[in-house]
Amino acid sequence: xxxxxxxxxxxxxxxxxxxxxxxxxxxxxxxxxxxxxxxxxxxxxxxxxxxxxxxxxxxxxxxxxxxxxxxxxxxxxxxxxxxxxxxxxxxxxxxxxxxxxxxxxxxxxxxxxxxxxxxxxxxxxxxxxxxxxxxxxxxxxxxxxxxxxxxxxxxxxxxxxxxxxxxxxxxxxxxxxxxxxxxxxxxxxxxxxxxxxxxxxxxxxxxxxxxxxxxxxxxxxxxxxxxxxxxxxxxxxxxxxxxxxxxxxxxxxxxxxxxxxxxxxxxxxxxxxxxxxxxxxxxxxxxxxxxxxxxxxxxxxxxxxxxxxxxxxxx
Amino acid sequence: xxxxxxxxxxxxxxxxxxxxxxxxxxxxxxxxxxxxxxxxxxxxxxxxxxxxxxxxxxxxxxxxxxxxxxxxxxxxxxxxxxxxxxxxxxxxxxxxxxxxxxxxxxxxxxxxxxxxxxxxxxxxxxxxxxxxxxxxxxxxxxxxxxxxxxxxxxxxxxxxxxxxxxxxxxxxxxxxxxxxxxxxxxxxxxxxxxxxxxxxxxxxxxxxxxxxxxxxxxxxxxxxxxxxxxxxxxxxxxxxxxxxxxxxxxxxxxxxx
Ligand SMILES: [Fe+2]
Ligand SMILES: [Fe+2]
Ligand SMILES: [Fe+2]
Numbered sequence: 001x002x003x004x005x006x007x008x009x010x011x012x013x014x015x016x017x018x019x020x021x022x023x024x025x026x027x028x029x030x031x032x033x034x035x036x037x038x039x040x041x042x043x044x045x046x047x048x049x050x051x052x053x054x055x056x057x058x059x060x061x062x063x064x065x066x067x068x069x070x071x072x073x074x075x076x077x078x079x080x081x082x083x084x085x086x087x088x089x090x091x092x093x094x095x096x097x098x099x100x101x102x103x104x105x106x107x108x109x110x111x112x113x114x115x116x117x118x119x120x121x122x123x124x125x126x127x128x129x130x131x132x133x134x135x136x137x138x139x140x141x142x143x144x145x146x147x148x149x150x151x152x153x154x155x156x157x158x159x160x161x162x163x164x165x166x167x168x169x170x171x172x173x174x175x176x177x178x179x180x181x182x183x184x185x186x187x188x189x190x191x192x193x194x195x196x197x198x199x200x201x202x203x204x205x206x207x208x209x210x211x212x213x214x215x216x217x218x219x220x221x222x223x224x225x226x227x228x229x230x231x232x233x234x235x236x237x238x239x240x241x242x243x244x245x246x247x248x249x250x251x252x253x254x255x256x257x258x259x260x261x262x263x264x265x266x267x268x269x270x271x272x273x274x275x276x277x278x279x280x281x282x283x284x285x286x287x288x289x290x291x292x293x294x295x296x297x298x299x300x301x302x303x304x305x306x307x308x309x310x311x312x313x314x315x
Numbered sequence: 316x317x318x319x320x321x322x323x324x325x326x327x328x329x330x331x332x333x334x335x336x337x338x339x340x341x342x343x344x345x346x347x348x349x350x351x352x353x354x355x356x357x358x359x360x361x362x363x364x365x366x367x368x369x370x371x372x373x374x375x376x377x378x379x380x381x382x383x384x385x386x387x388x389x390x391x392x393x394x395x396x397x398x399x400x401x402x403x404x405x406x407x408x409x410x411x412x413x414x415x416x417x418x419x420x421x422x423x424x425x426x427x428x429x430x431x432x433x434x435x436x437x438x439x440x441x442x443x444x445x446x447x448x449x450x451x452x453x454x455x456x457x458x459x460x461x462x463x464x465x466x467x468x469x470x471x472x473x474x475x476x477x478x479x480x481x482x483x484x485x486x487x488x489x490x491x492x493x494x495x496x497x498x499x500x501x502x503x504x505x506x507x508x509x510x511x512x513x514x515x516x517x518x519x520x521x522x523x524x525x526x527x528x529x530x531x532x533x534x535x536x537x538x539x540x541x542x543x544x545x546x547x548x549x550x551x552x553x554x555x556x557x558x559x560x561x562x563x564x565x566x567x568x569x570x571x572x
Contacts, residue, residue, distance in 0.1 A: 049348035056344045060563035060572035061395045062337075062371050065344075066364060072347055073360045080353055118563055118572075176570050284349065292351025294483070295419045298476025299352075305475065 014215050019145035022088040030214055034144050035089050036105075037216065039096040042082035043107035045075045047100075047281050051115040052124060060118055067164055068121060074157045081153060085146040101286045103273070110197050112275030119172055119179075119186035125165015127187075127194040130232065133158045134224045135198070143215040166235065173239045187236075188244045195259075196267045198225040226256055233257045316507065319385060325445065326380045327407065327504035330397065331545055332448075333373030334408035337398055339429060340366035341556055342416055351419055358465060362426065365458040372451045374398055379447075399564035403547075403554050407502075410544040411494035413552045420473055420483035424491055427466035431522050432498045434463045435515040443510065467526045474530025484532055496540025505545075 006025045013020065020026055049072050056072065059065035083093045099105035110128055115121065136158060139151040172183040199205060199221040211217040219227075229248075236243055247260035269275065316324070343363035350356025374394035381392040390396070411429060416422045437459055440452035473480040499516040520534075527534050543549065563572070 046348075046353070053348035056347055057341060057559045058562050060567075060570075062367060062374070062398055064572055066367050066371070069344060069347065069360060069364045069367065073357055073364065076348075076353055076357045076360070080357070083353075171571055174571075176567070178567060179570060288349040288351070291349075292419070294477070294479050295351035295355075295473075298473050298480030301480075302472040302476040 011213075014143050014213075019148060020143050021145045029210070030216075031089050033211065033214070033216060034147065035086055035091050038082055038086040038089075038144075038147055039091065039099070040106050040108075042079045042086060042096065043100045043105055044111065045079035045082060047107045047111045047285060048128075049075050049079075050281055050284055051111055051113070051277070052121060054115050055118060055121050058118070059121075064168070071125070071161055071164065074161070078150075078154045078157070081150040082147075085144075085150045088146045089144075097289065101282065101289060103282070106271070108197060109267070109270040109275060110193050111281060112270050112278045113189070113193050114277050116189075117182050117186060119169065119182040120190070122165050122168030122172065122183070123186035123190040125161050125163075126169055126235075127165075127190045127232065128197070129158050129161040129165060131194045131197040131228050133162060134228045134231075138218050138224065141215075141218055166239075169239055169241075173241060183239070184241050187239075187241050191244050192262060192266075193270075195225060195229070195262055196270075198222075198228065200264075200267075229257050229259050321508065322380055322384055324504045324508035326377055326384075327502075328508040329373050329377040329380065329448070331407035331502070331504065332509075333370045333377060333397065334406045335412055336366045336373065337370035338406070338408045338553070338556060339412035339425075340364075340370060341560055342412065342414075343422070343426070345416055346422065355419075359422070362462050362465070365455070365462070369451065369455050369458075370398070372454075376447050376451070395564065399561045403549060403557060405547060406549065406553060406557070407545055407547060408549075408553075409494070409497050410541055410550055411491065411498060413544070413550060413556060414491060414494060415552060417487075417490070418483060419469075420480065421487040421490060423466055423469040423473060424484065424487040426462065427470050427526065428491060428495050428498070428523075430459055430463040430466050431519055432512065434459050435518055436510060436512060439510040439515065445508075448509070470526050470532070471530040474527070474532040481531070484530070488532065488535060492535045493538060493541045497542040497544060500540075500542060502545040 007027060010020070010024075010026060010030075013024075020030075052068065052075075053072050056065060056068050059068050083096060086096060087093060096105065100107065110131075115124070133155065136151050136155050140148055140155055142148045142151065169183050169187075172179040175183075202208060202220045202222045205221055208217065208220060212220070233243065233248060233250075245260045247258060249258050250256075251258045270278070273279075340363045343359050343366065346356065347360045347363070348356065350359060371394050374397045377397055378392040378394055381387060411425060414421075414425060434456075437452040437456045441449050441456065443449040443452070470484070474484045475481070499512045499519060501511045501513055505511060524534055541550075544553075
């Protein structure tokens with residue numbers, strides 16, 4: 001069959017909502033886009049462990065400590081499923097990790113912001129996991145089968161995280177003056193970076209069209225961002241806090257909230273590596289990997305010895 | 316012993332069990348996000364999570380004992396007041412668990428020595444006539460069985476892995492062996508309100524021998540053993556651990572979280 005026919009068959013499957021599976025023929029660009037996106041997603045889960053992991057030792061109660069430990073552990077699990085999904089496209093995990101460490105692969109910029117107070121743990125759960133869910137719910141229907149299935153598992157846990165984050169803030173919002181101030185301050189700092197998580201505006205986004213045609217993405221950045229604003233603008237009423245945007249207002253005609261302009265300079269600076277914590281995050285990941293090298297080598301050496309011994313026994 | 320004295324012993328014993336599991340949980344959690352490979356990052360975090368769960372059970376029981384006693388405080392004790400508002404000299408954890416993580420070898424060996432002890436302890440404790448302690452021990456035994464298996468396997472893997480990993484295990488033994496004596500030497504309150512761990516010292520040692528043997532590691536000769544943690548005389552590390560652990564509760568007193 002000529003390549004054209006393969007491509008037609010491939011697109012027909014997508015149009016008919018049939019999932020693409022690892023052994024199916026797929027255009028090279030489809031494979032590459034998926035590897036890039038899934039590995040980037042995996043890296044985000046792993047780097048995302050750092051800002052929250054910061055607060056495990058300082059969590060203000062044993063219950064909160066246990067919940068936070070479980071949450072960060074969930075994120076590690078998400079990283080694991082996603083690396084496995086990317087591996088089905090022929091990319092070994094170690095290579096993906098090397099790309100992260102060399103700066104070739106990206107991860108979500110949101111994790112380049114610092115967690116300064118306990119309220120940040122609440123704000124991350126509510127806003128960051130909340131924004132992630134918008135994206136991930138859409139991805140449960142993405143066209144690549146292993147990615148879509150990983151997302152179904154992940155989404156359940158993410159909505160848990162969002163509720164737990166909200167609950168942290170709810171307690172603070174009903175607490176002492178200092179706790180209320182801490183709560184508002186965290187919302188102020190995380191709101192705009194959370195909106196940036198949806199990426200550039202549709203008019204500026206380079207690989208959106210093809211991704212929509214291949215149903216890797218099923219909603220545009222701006223649509224997802226709007227859904228998120230609509231959800232949070234309602235939820236914040238329960239907290240009795242304010243979003244740091246004077247232009248936030250319900251638009252009766254559009255039946256959506258209008259909101260102010262994102263600082264796109266800041267967005268691009270953080271993407272380029274100039275966020276407040278880009279350097280520390282990558283260094284922490286590299287250091288963990290380098291310090292772990294002798295451990296991985298020892299495990300591999302021991303596994304080889306064992307296999308040899310078993311072979312000897314069998315012979 | 317009067318009833319009040321017995322309750323005091325029981326309280327000390329529960330706090331000792333709670334502090335020990337909490338401090339080891341705190342140490343293991345330092346690995347979260349920094350493990351040598353993702354699967355093991357998850358495993359060590361999971362152990363930390365199990366241990367903080369056990370700590371909460373023991374603290375809750377200790378709080379109950381306090382709140383039911385004759386000289387109960389104006390503000391009832393809670394798991395958090397006990398974990399967050401007691402001082403260095405009041406903590407009763409074993410010295411072993413407050414020792415720094417250093418590298419994966421030392422973390423693994425600390426876990427192995429501890430889980431080996433905790434496995435034997437909980438087996439005894441689940442037969443205790445103190446129903447609550449028995450129930451906690453019984454409930455936790457499954458987790459501890461896994462911790463012991465996991466850490467034994469890693470001791471073997473590192474001992475019999477590469478020259479470097481073997482060397483690092485020798486170094487870890489050199490650092491930690493001196494803190495193992497305390498695990499198996501009863502404090503007053505253990506004899507009177509709990510289980511005397513010296514009774515299972517031989518089983519503890521034979522497990523060490525079995526695992527070290529397979530790991531091609533030497534079991535140290537009898538050496539001087541450090542102790543004091545169980546009665547509140549700690550190494551310098553504990554103060555720093557508590558500073559971090561207790562920071563928010565100290566900085567924002569009388570708040571709900
Ligand atoms: Fe996440
Ligand atoms: Fe996640
Ligand atoms: Fe999450």
